[in-house]
Amino acid sequence: MSTIGKALALLDTLSRLDKEAGLTDIARLCTLDKATARRFLVELEKHGFVEQDADTRRYRIGSAPVRLARIREARFPFLRVAIPFIKALAESSTETVHLSEFSGEQLSTIHVEDSPRAHRIIVDVGSLLPFHATASGLAFLAFCPAAEIDKALKKPFEKFTEHTVVDPQLVRGLLDETRGRGFSISHQGLEAGVISTAAPIRTPSGRPIGCVAIAAPLSRTTKTAIHEFGVQAIAAANAISEKYYGSERPMGTIANIRRTD
Amino acid sequence: MSTIGKALALLDTLSRLDKEAGLTDIARLCTLDKATARRFLVELEKHGFVEQDADTRRYRIGSAPVRLARIREARFPFLRVAIPFIKALAESSTETVHLSEFSGEQLSTIHVEDSPRAHRIIVDVGSLLPFHATASGLAFLAFCPAAEIDKALKKPFEKFTEHTVVDPQLVRGLLDETRGRGFSISHQGLEAGVISTAAPIRTPSGRPIGCVAIAAPLSRTTKTAIHEFGVQAIAAANAISEKYYGSERPMGTIANIRRTD
DNA sequence: GCTTATGGTTCATTATTTGAACCTTAGCTT
DNA sequence: AAGCTAAGGTTCAAATAATGAACCATAAGC
Numbered sequence: 001m002s003t004i005g006k007a008l009a010l011l012d013t014l015s016r017l018d019k020e021a022g023l024t025d026i027a028r029l030c031t032l033d034k035a036t037a038r039r040f041l042v043e044l045e046k047h048g049f050v051e052q053d054a055d056t057r058r059y060r061i062g063s064a065p066v067r068l069a070r071i072r073e074a075r076f077p078f079l080r081v082a083i084p085f086i087k088a089l090a091e092s093s094t095e096t097v098h099l100s101e102f103s104g105e106q107l108s109t110i111h112v113e114d115s116p117r118a119h120r121i122i123v124d125v126g127s128l129l130p131f132h133a134t135a136s137g138l139a140f141l142a143f144c145p146a147a148e149i150d151k152a153l154k155k156p157f158e159k160f161t162e163h164t165v166v167d168p169q170l171v172r173g174l175l176d177e178t179r180g181r182g183f184s185i186s187h188q189g190l191e192a193g194v195i196s197t198a199a200p201i202r203t204p205s206g207r208p209i210g211c212v213a214i215a216a217p218l219s220r221t222t223k224t225a226i227h228e229f230g231v232q233a234i235a236a237a238n239a240i241s242e243k244y245y246g247s248e249r250p251m252g253t254i255a256n257i258r259r260t261d
Numbered sequence: 262m263s264t265i266g267k268a269l270a271l272l273d274t275l276s277r278l279d280k281e282a283g284l285t286d287i288a289r290l291c292t293l294d295k296a297t298a299r300r301f302l303v304e305l306e307k308h309g310f311v312e313q314d315a316d317t318r319r320y321r322i323g324s325a326p327v328r329l330a331r332i333r334e335a336r337f338p339f340l341r342v343a344i345p346f347i348k349a350l351a352e353s354s355t356e357t358v359h360l361s362e363f364s365g366e367q368l369s370t371i372h373v374e375d376s377p378r379a380h381r382i383i384v385d386v387g388s389l390l391p392f393h394a395t396a397s398g399l400a401f402l403a404f405c406p407a408a409e410i411d412k413a414l415k416k417p418f419e420k421f422t423e424h425t426v427v428d429p430q431l432v433r434g435l436l437d438e439t440r441g442r443g444f445s446i447s448h449q450g451l452e453a454g455v456i457s458t459a460a461p462i463r464t465p466s467g468r469p470i471g472c473v474a475i476a477a478p479l480s481r482t483t484k485t486a487i488h489e490f491g492v493q494a495i496a497a498a499n500a501i502s503e504k505y506y507g508s509e510r511p512m513g514t515i516a517n518i519r520r521t522d
Numbered sequence: 523g524c525t526t527a528t529g530g531t532t533c534a535t536t537a538t539t540t541g542a543a544c545c546t547t548a549g550c551t552t
Numbered sequence: 553a554a555g556c557t558a559a560g561g562t563t564c565a566a567a568t569a570a571t572g573a574a575c576c577a578t579a580a581g582c
Contacts, residue, residue: 002538067364
C-alpha cells in the first residue's frame with residue numbers, strides 16, 4: 001500500500017473514533033509502527049488535517065477538511081440538493097428517511113429526517129451501512145459493475161441479527177432481485193424489528209454515488225406499504241440525481257452517451 | 262518533502278482552483294511529474310478526497326473531506342460557536358465583519374457577515390489573507406511565537422497597493438504596535454480605499470487560531486471609529502475563544518497552566 | 523523513589539517513489 | 553480521411569524516501 005493510502009487510512013481511523021486518541025493507540029489501530037504513525041501525524045498536522053491538543057497530546061481531525069468541504073459543497077452541493085427531497089419523502093411516508101453517500105470504500109449516512117411518529121426508527125448521521133445487511137448497501141451494490149459485486153461478495157459478511165443474510169450466493173440473489181425491482185428491501189438485516197427499502201442515486205453514466213432509504217418498524221408495515229416506499233425512494237433518488245447532475249447534460253455531444261466508468 | 266506532504270499540497274492546489282482541472286494542469290501547478298501527479302490522484306480518489314469526472318476526465322475535491330468536516334464540526338463546532346458573535350459585531354458596527362482561520366500554513370476567510378449598508382466591503386469566503394497586508398494577517402502573526410514571526414519576515418512580501426508595507430523591519434514595527442494595542446490596523450494594505458482592524462482568537466495557551474476582522478471604506482471611517490472597531494474586535498475574539506474552549510478549563514490541573522505550545 | 527506507560531527520536535536497512543520515455547485516444551486541420 | 557497535436561495514461565530502472573527496532577524523556581501510579 002502506498003504511503004499516501006496509509007496516511008489517509010490513519011485519518012479515516014481517527015475520524016471513526018468517538019474521541020481524541022493518543023499516539024500509541026493510533027499506531028495500534030492502524031497497525032503502524034509508533035515512529036511511522038508519528039511521522040504521518042506530524043505531516044497531516046502541518047497541512048491542518050489533524051490537530052494535537054497542547055495539553056493532552058491527543059490527536060483529533062483538524063480544520064483543513066472543513067475548508068475543503070466548504071469548497072466542495074459550494075461547487076457541488078450534494079446535501080443542499082438532496083435534503084429537500086429527503087424531507088418531502090419523510091413527510092409523505094411518515095417514516096424515517098436517510099441519505100447515504102459512498103466515500104472511501106464505504107457507504108455512510110450523511111443525512112437523516114426523522115419520522116414524525118412517536119414510534120420511529122433512529123438512524124445516526126455518520127453510521128456505516130454494511131453492503132449485505134442494509135437496504136442502502138444492497139441498493140448501492142446491486143447497481144455497481146459486476147467486477148465490484150464479485151469483489152464485495154468475497155469478503156466475509158457479519159451476522160447482525162438472526163435474519164441477516166450472510167451467504168454470498170443468497171446475497172447475490174438479493175442483489176439480482178434489487179436490480180429487477182429498482183429498489184432493495186432489507187428485512188431485519190441490521191436490526192431486529194426494522195424493515196427498510198432503498199434506491200440508488202446514480203451518476204448520468206449509471207454508477208451509484210449513494211442511496212435514499214426509508215426505515216420503518218416491521219410491526220406496522222405491510223407488503224403493499226413496502227412496495228410503495230420503494231417506488232417513492234426510486235422517485236426521490238432519480239429526482240436528486242437529475243437536479244444534481246442537471247436534467248440534460250450541458251454541452252452534450254456524442255461523448256456523453258459513451259459509458260466511461 | 263514527504264510524499265504525504267506533496268499529496269496534501271496537491272489537494273490544496275486543487276482546492277484553490279476555481280474550477281475542475283485536468284491531469285497535465287495539476288502536474289504543472291504542483292511542479293510534479295505527470296506520472297506522479299496521476300498516482301497521487303488515484304490514491305486520493307480511492308479514499309474519496311478527489312473525484313474524477315467520468316466525461317471530462319477532470320478532477321475535483323471529493324466527498325471524504327465533507328465527511329471529516331462533519332465529524333470535526335460535530336465535536337469541535339468552531340463556526341457554530343463563532344458565527345453569532347460575528348453577526349452581532351456586523352450589526353453593531355454596521356460594517357463587514359469576517360472570520361478567518363489558520364489552516365495549512367495559511368490564514369483563510371471562513372465566514373463573512375456583510376455590512377447592511379449599500380456602500381460596503383465585499384470579502385469572499387475562502388480568500389487567503391497575506392500576513393503583511395491584511396489586518397487579520399498582522400493580528401495573527403503579532404501573537405505568534407517570535408521564531409515564527411522571524412520565519413514569516415524572511416519571505417518576500419508582495420506589494421498589493423501603493424500603501425502595502427513590504428519592508429520586513431516596518432512590518433515588524435506594525436506587529437509590535439499590534440501587540441501593544443491588542444488589535445491590528447491595515448490601512449489599504451490589500452486593497453485601496455479599505456481600512457480594516459482585526460483581533461486574534463487564541464487558544465487558552467495563547468496561540469492564535471484565527472481572527473475577527475472589521476473592514477470598512479476608508480472614506481467614512483474616522484480614527485476614533487477605527488479604535489472603537491478594534492476594541493470591539495478584541496471583545497468578540499475573546500468571547501469566541503472563551504465559548505469555544507470553555508471559560509474555565511474542565512478537569513483543571515497544574516498541567517493546564519503550563520504553556521505547552 | 524522505583525516502576526510502568528506513553529510520547530517522542532534516531533539511523534542503518536528496505537521498500538517505495540520517481541520521471542523520462544513510451545503508448546493511446548480524442549479532437550483539430552488540411 | 554489521413555495526418556497532426558495535445559492530453560490522459562503507463563512502464564520500469566534509478567533515486568529517494570519510508571521504515572522500525574532500539575533508544576531517550578517525562579509523567580503518572582504504586
